Amino acid sequence: MPTWLKRDFIQFPPLSSxxxxxxxxxxxxxxxxxxxLIAAYRHGCFPWFQTGQPILWWSPxxxxxxxxxxxxxxxxxxxxxxxxRFTVTFDQDFPNVIQGCSQPRDYxxxxxxxxxMQQAYIELHRRGIAHSVExxxxxxxxxxxxxxxxxxxxxxESMFSRTDNASKVGFATLxxxxxxxxxxLIDCQMxxxxxxxxxxxxxxxxxxxxxxxxxxxxxxxADWSSQPA
Numbered sequence: 001m002p003t004w005l006k007r008d009f010i011q012f013p014p015l016s017s018x019x020x021x022x023x024x025x026x027x028x029x030x031x032x033x034x035x036x037l038i039a040a041y042r043h044g045c046f047p048w049f050q051t052g053q054p055i056l057w058w059s060p061x062x063x064x065x066x067x068x069x070x071x072x073x074x075x076x077x078x079x080x081x082x083x084x085r086f087t088v089t090f091d092q093d094f095p096n097v098i099q100g101c102s103q104p105r106d107y108x109x110x111x112x113x114x115x116x117m118q119q120a121y122i123e124l125h126r127r128g129i130a131h132s133v134e135x136x137x138x139x140x141x142x143x144x145x146x147x148x149x150x151x152x153x154x155x156x157e158s159m160f161s162r163t164d165n166a167s168k169v170g171f172a173t174l175x176x177x178x179x180x181x182x183x184x185l186i187d188c189q190m191x192x193x194x195x196x197x198x199x200x201x202x203x204x205x206x207x208x209x210x211x212x213x214x215x216x217x218x219x220x221x222a223d224w225s226s227q228p229a
Contacts, residue, residue, distance in 0.1 A: 005030035005057075012043045015059045015205055024060030031055070032120035034127060041148055041155050044205070044212055046189060048112055062202035064188040064195060065211075068179035072199035077168055086143075086166060087136040088173040088228045094125040094132040097144040101158035113158060121157070124148065131224055135161075135170040143167040145174070147186075149222060152215040154178055155187045171198065173228045181221040185211050 002025050003013040010030070018026040026045050030036055032055065040046060045059040073081075080086075098121055102113035124130035129150065135143035143166025145159035154174075161167035175198070178186065188195045191202060 002057075003027045005055075007031050010036045010039045012040060012045060012057065015044050015209060018045075018059045018061065018205075020061075024058040025056060026059045027057040028054050030057070032116060034120070034123055034129075037120060037124060038129065038150070041150060042212065042216055044209055046155070046157075047117070050112055051114055058189075059205060060190060061205035063205060063208040064191045064200050064202055065208065066175070066186045066188055066195065066198060066200040068175045068183050068186060070199055071172065071175045071179075072197070073172055074197070077165065077172060080165055081169055081172060085137070086169050088170055089134045089136065090174075090177075090227060091125070091131055091224050092134050093141060093144075094130070094146065095122055096141055097132040097134060097146050097160075098122065098158075100141065100144060100160040100162070101146065103160065121146065128224075133170040133174045135166040137163060137166070143170055145170055149183075149220070149224075150216055152182055152184045152218045152220045153187060153211065154183055154185070156189070168194075177228060178222075181223070183220055183222075184215045 002019060005027050007030060012027055018024050032047065040057060045057045047055055048058050049056040098113065098118050102118060121130050130146060130148050132146045133144050134141055142163040143161040145167060147154055147156040159167040159171060188200050
């Protein structure tokens with residue numbers, strides 16, 4: 001059984017104790033306080049749960065990741081980026097980005113990005129740990145994504161798109177900047193066709209833990225106040 005967490009104790013159990021079925025379930029309970037969330041990502045797990053469930057903490061094996069310098073950009077996407085149809089910014093509208101990511105998908109009416117979850121990550125944004133990427137079509141927010149930057153690792157959380165390819169443009173732009181800033185890895189958590197099209201691959205939980213140990217406390221050249229060119 002996964003470990004039940006106490007609200008006044010933020011330490012997580014060893015990743016090796018995560019269940020194989022469901023894949024990666026590590027712990028249950030606790031809260032979404034900034035200190036616990038930061039501890040979770042540094043430990044190698046993340047929260048993911050539905051409305052009405054307790055908070056569930058996951059560390060899947062294998063883990064889907066992408067090295068920024070190894071991103072694959074299709075010819076059609078590269079052409080779209082060159083056309084300059086969309087404007088991409090960083091950290092200009094975090095609340096609306098996470099709200100956009102919280103909207104139900106075509107295949108479900110539910111969302112795991114609850115109001116409690118949104119407020120928790122907005123607080124991390126205020127602390128300079130969580131960041132957003134906005135994709136604009138003139139003055140309209142048509143796509144975006146958010147995640148956490150710790151050391152030289154970016155922990156991607158979710159993305160959304162209201163216009164075809166908007167989130168792809170945002171992700172490609174972010175990845176280019178992460179590469180320039182010296183980031184070693186983007187944690188994509190779970191595989192999707194969208195991410196696989198960029199070259200995301202799966203590595204073992206052990207290998208992922210090795211990345212954490214090596215890069216979490218390294219200093220990057222990230223400047224989130226500078227806007228993408």
